Amino acid sequence: MNTFLPDTAVLLQRSLRHILRSPDTIITTAVTPIAMLLLFVYVFGSAIHAGSGRYVDYLLPGILLITVASGIAYTAFRLHTDVSGGIFERFRSMPIARSAVLWGHVLTSLVANLISLALVVLVAVGMGFRSHAGVLAWLAVLGILVLFTLALTWLAIIPGLTAKSVDGVSGFSYPLLFLPFISSAFVPTAGMPGPVRWFAEHQPVTPIVDTLRNLYADRPVGNTGWIALGWCAGLLLLAYALAVSTYRRRFA
C-alpha cells in the first residue's frame, strides 16, 4: 500500500495554506524582480543597446529567473521551520510515505513561484511587454520555467534540511541572484571582455534566457534550446540527487 500520492496531497495542501496565510512571501518574492524591471527599463534602459526591440522584451526572461531564485529562499525557509520545530520528526515517525514530506514542500514551491512569475509578467505587460508567440511557444516557456524552478527548489531543499539558523537558510540564494548579471540577461554578451564573455556564454543563465526570449518572440530556438533544456534537466537531476543524499545522511 503506497500512500505517496495522497500523503503528498495532504502535505501540499498544508504548506499552501501557510502561503495563503502569509501572502507577503509571494509579494516579497515578486517585489525585488519588479523593482529591477522598473530600474533597468526606465533608468538604465536608455543607455543599454540590446538589439532593435523594446528593452522590456529583452529583459523579461532574466527577471523571471531572478524571481525564481528569490522565491526558493522561502522554500528553504519553510522547510527549515519544519525541521527545526518538531513537526518534521512527527511526520517522519508516522506511517506515511517518507518522500512525501519533501515533495509537499517541492510542489508548494512550484505553485508559489508560478504565482510570483505570473505577477512579474503582469507588471511587464503593463510596462509594454508584448508577445506574438503561439500557445505551443508559451507552453515551452512554461515548461522551461517549471524545470528551472524544480531544479532550484531541490537545491533549496539542501540548506532547508541542514542550516543551523534562519540566516544560513537565506544566504545560499544570493549567488543565484547574482548569476544573471554575468549573462545575456541584462546586456548582450558580445560587448563583454574575453574571460567574462566566456563565463557568461558558458553558464546556464545565458542559454535559458536566450531560449525564453526566442520562444516568446516567435523566433526559431535552434541549438540553444537544447542546451537550455540540458542545463535545466542536468541541474534538476544533480540537485535532486544531492538533496536526497543529504536527507538520507542527516536523517538516516
Add this chain to the structure above:
Amino acid sequence: MTTTAAIEIAGLTKSYGDHAVLRGVDLNVAPGTIVALLGSNGAGKTTVVKILSTLLEPDGGSAAVNGHDVAVAPARVRESISLTGQFTAVDEILTGRENLVLVARLRHVQDPRGIAEDLLTQFGLGDAAGRRVATYSGGMRRRLDVAMSLIGHPPVLFLDEPTTGLDPQSRMEVWDTVRRLAGQGTTVLLTTQYLDEAEQLADRIAILHEGRIIAEGTIAELRQLFPPPTVEYVEKQPALEDIFLAIVGHAGTETQRTGS
C-alpha cells in the same frame, strides 16, 4: 514475556562520533503499562526514544516495538506508535482543528473531522479550535501535541519529556491524559528528569545512567535500593506543588486556559 512485550530492547548501543551515548541498554515493557525512563540531561533518554520511533538507527543491539524490529520493519513500527517529542510538534500557522485534521488525514483514518472534534472536546481545546496555534499557551500546545499523537489509536506511545517547561496545572492535565490512556490499554514509555513525574505516573521505572539501565522496577522496589535522603527529595516536590496550587487556586487555571 518475550513474545508479549510491547517494547523489547536488548544490548542497544549508539555513539555520536567518539561519544558513546548508549552502552548496552536492556529494557522490556509489558503491554498496557506505563514505564518511565528516568535520567539526567544527556543520559540518552531521547536517543532511546528516537531509535524506538525509527528516527535514528542504532549501532548495535536490537529493539522491537509491538513485535516489529525497528531495523527490519520500520514501516510496521511506525504504524504501531506515536511520538510526542521533546519539543511540541505542532503547526503554528494552522489552527488547532486543522492540526488534528492534518494528522488524521496522514494516518488515513475514517472521518478526520469527527475525530478532530472529539479530541478538541476531550482536551479542552474546543473554544480555541479555530485559532492559530501560534496564539496558544504552552500548556495548550502540549495538550494539542498529545491529542495529535492519539489519532489512529496507536498501541504504543512515546512521550519524551512531555511536561518539561509546563506549569503545574498543565503538567497535571498531561498526567491525567497519560493515566487515562494506560487505562484504555495503551503502552506508554515516558522519559522524564522529574522524579515526582515518574513516581506519579509510572507502573515501573527504569533509570538510565551513563548509557545503561542501572536500576529497573516498581517504585516500591526502587525505594529499597536507594538511601533515605533521595526518597525525601522525591517526597518534597509534590508538597511544594500542593502549596503552589493552594495559593494560586482555581482562578489560575482559568487564566491559563484562556491564554494570556
